[in-house]
Amino acid sequence: MKHRTACRIVGQSLVAAVLASTALFACAEDVIKIGEINSYKAQPAFTESYKKGMELAVEQINAAGGLNGKKVELITRDDNASPGDAVRVAEELVSRDKVDVLTGSFLSHIGLALTDFAKQKKMFFLASEPLTDKIVWQNGNRYTFRLRPSTYMQVAMLVPEAAAMKRKRWAVVFPNYEYGQSAAATFKELLKQAQPDVEFVAEQAPPLGKVDAGSVVQALADAKPDAIFNVLFGADLSRFVREGNTRGLFKDRDMVSLLTGEPEYLDPLKDEAPNGWLVTGYPWYGIETAEHQAFLKAYQDRFKDYPRLGSIVGYSSIISLAAGIKKAQSTDTDKLIAAFEGLSVATPFGPIVYRAEDHQSTMGGYVGRTKNDNGKGVMVGYRYVNGAAVLPSAEIVKKLRPAD
Structure with a gap:
């Protein structure tokens, strides 16, 4: 009798275990998992608000x-x-967590590593923030798309007004890694096209996060440029501005x-904020479009704080993935790629399109x-x-981007 009772208990336990595992499987089937990778500890100024935007x-x-x-x-x-x-961690997200898509990254060299990972693993990857042009051009692949306007695009936004300054002697300062290098090279190239007589008289390239502001500012001042192009950001920018203000580097210079x-x-x-610098940025306090006002209200209601540009990028990344998954009616990689090529997405900055020719x-x-x-x-x-106004044509992209 005891034996039969024990068998009945074991049998009931097995049935319960099977039912539980079936329920868990069904539950997992009802979830779309987005795996996101970023430099949260190293770049909190951007990524903290970026994460809030995603949430x-x-x-x-x-x-x-939900989605579908x-x-x-x-x-x-x-x-x-x-x-x-x-x-x-990308490998862990794919193999252990079974995510359906990947997104994220902030630093350009990390974005490039994940771009290659996506290609090797045939995994859909939306690069949300990294700015290097290589992600969609020289190192571009069919599995990778990019949201944020690239280094080339942002430099191209600035060059017309930089050329209108009619300054002949320029200096450049940039963090010495992929993003900074490409930004400086693109600025030189585009400004030279717009103003052939321009001269670049000094270049400073300190390591990312380790700028010796005193020596950098002094070297730039010694070159006596008419204008300076800066690519430093974060703590490096703060140190540069503080030292430049102290030593008068910015006085009477564009x-x-x-x-x-x-x-x-x-x-x-x-x-210590400077006056009169020509910049790219995000004046959240003055954008009065209906799309941005709706986002601003929702963000402030949720977090009791104002948004940063990271908030826009994080929010728009998830909204983009949602639009693509909804259009594809699937998270299948090939179907998602097809859906994203030419995909139109409503963002707080207005409608955007993911170009088929380069996935930008x-x-x-x-x-x-x-x-x-x-x-x-x-x-x-x-x-x-x-x-769209500062992107090269499909014909030019063909020469820049390897065949898939």
Whole structure:
């Protein structure tokens, strides 16, 4: 009798285990998993607000019923600002967590490592933030798309006004890694095309995150340039601005600077914020389009804080993936690629399109001047530049991008 009871208990336990595993499987089938990789510890100024933007988008999607009848789950991992770690956690997300798609990355060299991973593993990857042109051109592949306007695009937004300054002697300063190198090279190339008599009289390329601001500022001052093109950002930018203000580097000189108008980098300068720099950025306080106003209200209601550019990028990344998955009616890689080529997405910056020829989105950016407004840096005189207006033609892209 005891034997029969024991058998009955074991049998019931097995049935319960099978039912539980079946329920878990069914539950897993009802979830779309987005695997995201970024430099959270190394680049918190951008990634903290970026993560909030993603979370807001996921919450909105799930509140509206999910995607194709499934809830969306976001799984984030830190890459420790290391390409090797980025590839390792990407492998874990794919093999262990069984994510359906990959997105993310901030630093350009890490974005390139994940671009190659996507190609090797035949995995869909939306590079949200890394700016290097190689992601969609020289190293581009059919599995990788990119949201943010690239280095080339942002430099091209600035060059017309830089050329209109009619300054002949230019100096450049940039962080010595992929993004900084490509930004400096693109600026030189495009400015030379617009102003053939321009001269580049000095170049400073400190390591990322390790700028010796005193020596950099002194070297630039010694070259006596008429204007300076800056690519430093984050803590490097703060040190550069502080030392430049102290030593008078910016006095009577035109300054052109990538990213400096983004709240992530302009706000920390506080009363040291410079006046009159030509910059790309995000004047969240003055964008009055209906799309942006709706995003701004939702973001402030949710986080009791104002958005940064990272918030826009994170939000638009998830919204883009949602639009692609909805159009494809699947997370199958080939179907998703087909859906993304020519995909139109409604973002807080207005509609964007992912181009079929290079998988680059047409998201644009704001160009304006910095102003120190009672101890706070803001952008003034800004305008939105549509990304489509600063992208090369399909014919040029064919020469830049390897065949898939």
